[in-house]
Amino acid sequence: MLVEKKIARKKQIEQQATALFHQKGYAASSMRDLAGLLGIEAASIYSHVKSKEEILQRICFRMAKEFFESLEAIEQEAYNAVEKLEKAIVAHVEVITKDPSASAVFFSEWRHLSEPHLSEFLEMRERYEDKFRQYVREGMQDEVFETVDERFTVLTLLSSINYIPGWFNPDGKLQPDEIGHKIARLFIKGLEKRISN
Amino acid sequence: MLVEKKIARKKQIEQQATALFHQKGYAASSMRDLAGLLGIEAASIYSHVKSKEEILQRICFRMAKEFFESLEAIEQEAYNAVEKLEKAIVAHVEVITKDPSASAVFFSEWRHLSEPHLSEFLEMRERYEDKFRQYVREGMQDEVFETVDERFTVLTLLSSINYIPGWFNPDGKLQPDEIGHKIARLFIKGLEKRISN
DNA sequence: CCTACCGATCGGTAGG
């Protein structure tokens, strides 16, 4: 089918663009660079996508969707606050390591989105972070966590995770779920009340 | 003196460029944008700087120098591992919050540096991170910290700090030294061996 | 610090 071929080509464009944007940054990447990677002329890309920004939008919103879906899977089962936070961290790391390049683009190139996409993006990020703040709040209410500033804590937590694409090596000794559990352990231990003090 | 005026003007160019690069990113910022902020023509900037990249270099290496100097001040006094790590974290946060825009440029635009500056930059970063790894190692040798992967731990720690320019508000309720101490406390507690387990 | 300009490159379109 022609339609299937078109979709496959579009996916290919998105993949090469992801690698390119990750390496050079969105603004420094040209449609001619992208065309070179695909082995076609720059003008030909426009029969598959409307604009350079459309490609960025697709990458950013696809990742946003994946992050949300992985959280929803956790929320359907009822855990306690610590378990929820731990599973959310592991899931978040899992999404990142499944596509480190797309994640890097997602985390650092979103500011090149134009309105109204930029606002939509920021709203989604806010909602996502709020889930994490809820887990921290629950942990505090359950008197398992110390009293902390939830906003600050979640910002610190997610920042430390979101940098993973910068150093993650799929062939390295640390496996995705190991990374997730290590970070979860470090933070949860840092947040937990001590039995004796 | 004419020389002093020239130096002052160059400083001004660097400051406006810092704000511009922070807001739009280095690649998306044009010399005409910068000229507009300074109230002069784009061509006039070149009587003060050799190139657009020279400005980026100055920002990046000035910040690198500040990070190093703040660490050296700590190392001259002999503390134990935990104290060193805590003071290093607080000092690092202090440097960032003193100039969040320059820090943001430093952390996310360095990849636009050309050789040999790029290699020099990466070497400095490696040396800086190694100091932190040493503190973690010392804490492990002193049996104060649990056995952890130093590389991973320091990457996680510094990532969480380096994102601060993204949300820090000088008029907010959290003061720089508070931020530093909160992060230090969270991580050190996360790393410390528990008395009872 | 300005005017006047350079060659190169950009994102994107028309028409096939």
Next chain:
DNA sequence: CCTACCGATCGGTAGG
């Protein structure tokens, strides 16, 4: 998917 091309903009230079 290509050729041929557009207007706009880029970093930077010459000469004053």
